[in-house]
Amino acid sequence: MNTNSVRPTPNNGAAANTASVTLVTPDMAREMLKLNTQNRKLRQRAVADYARDMADGNWLMNGEAIKFAIDGTLLDGQHRLHAVIEADTAVLMLIVTGLAPITQETMDAGRRRTTGDALSLRGETNSVVLASILRRVWMWDQGDYKFAQHRQPTIAECTVLLAERPEIRRSAEIAGRVHSLFRYLPQSVVGTTHHLFSRIDAGQTVWFFTRVGDGAELPVGHPILTLRTRAMTERADRRHVPDFRYMAYLIRTWNAVRDGRELGRIVQAADAPMPMPK
Template identity: 40%
Template sequence: MSTTTNSVTTDARISATRTPLATIKQQVKVEWVEIAPAMATALLDANSHNRRLREAVADGYARDMTADRWDVNGETIKICADGRLIDGQHRLEAIEITGIAAVCLLVTGLPIEAQKTTDIGARRSYADTLRWEDVKNGDAVSAIVRRITLWNAGYRAKNGRYKPTEPEMSATFAAVPGIIEAADFGVTHATGAGIPPAQLGFAYWLLARIDAAPANWFMQRIADGAGLQLGHPALVFRDRLRREREALRGRGSLSADLILALLIKAWNCYRAGDTITKLQLPTGGLTAETFPIPK
């Protein structure tokens, strides 16, 4: 009895907050619209009930628009029946930032409750795209492409507000050679090196573009430690990583920036023919200015 009562009460509450389907069909309109900056500003002014604007996302969209990489894909700008914007603020912000008009699918007249179920699904990632394209080691390739995009944009350590967009990463993947091979190396040798596949693969790519044969030998030794004499930079690096992991005692993972910076320092010593006893990082931590650059 109580179960039936609760069910009826719940159904009544849900239906009371929903706009009837017949009304929705009458009031909702869908049309292709070229949204100019002035229109984007007007729509954003009605953005009173939306999630907080993520500036890095809007900046990424703006870069894609400026680089003519912005695709019309059918995603909508949604406006509810009382004129409020409920979806599309980052695209509109990008139009306003760039001053470039964009063709969008505009949906107006939506019931306000539509916002509750907007953008709650699982987001497709660039790794998903690579898997659809049957790219081997898609997860590692995706992470390496992202790091290459950041590196080539001048971001060595923390990337701040810069978040590569999928069009930017697609452009990197198409233009930069050696990514598939780097991912394969990372996946194959991650266990021996004690470094996650994408991090190891990015390091391989970074060094191989400087001098492929020495980089391949050096990275093989990073992975297996075979035949290294005392004081060899690759051996010193492996020992430093082991001590760093022991210091954590299972309380998390090593910073990707720390691993890469130490590896680059070791590579630079190897290239110089130096025998070393330790690897030191810059006083005050790693920053864009102090992050080591491979030679």
């Protein structure tokens, strides 16, 4: 691509704004990035997130533009352009030129739309909890069992996961029901484990989370009573417990129930591997 094609022609010291929809190829992106002389530090995770959506065909042109100043300097869009190169695919983009350089100060100033926001716009109920469960299920399936957040799903990846596994909506609903009875476990963790356990034994999962919620008719030493006591104790002591540890508590409890054994205490060291549900 000729870099002059994104530079406006001066007109008495000024230039008119132009806007056009262009199929940006990796080679064109490389040429545009040569004009990236004044921008914020590149966030590699954002590039990787965008690139996955582009490579999977989930990238939609939403009106956000690649923006250039009057002198041709790239003002906004470096992450998207780097993602085009990483994905090695062509993407339709809106290109705007002829902007005053000072307008860069106001770009990306708004709050970024979250997955929960996107799901709410689609009419999903309990969208914030549903979004949290989708993120954790996606990360679990990627092998990130402790939710280290080195790689999180994009909005598109979450919506694709929901389309593939609509039963996760039920897991979000169950998480809300359990929370209304027993407020000592994070809803996102309850919903995530509900989905994972349902893959193993849907019938036993129903019984398991009913008892997690009400604790009814369980004998002394039952794993679910041990879980409930541990969760209440940590809340009373005002301890900060990361989500992965609550995940481990629930999985250890589930495994003990499946094995038909008592569980006197639940321990999960920070450096211990995550137990796998069975």
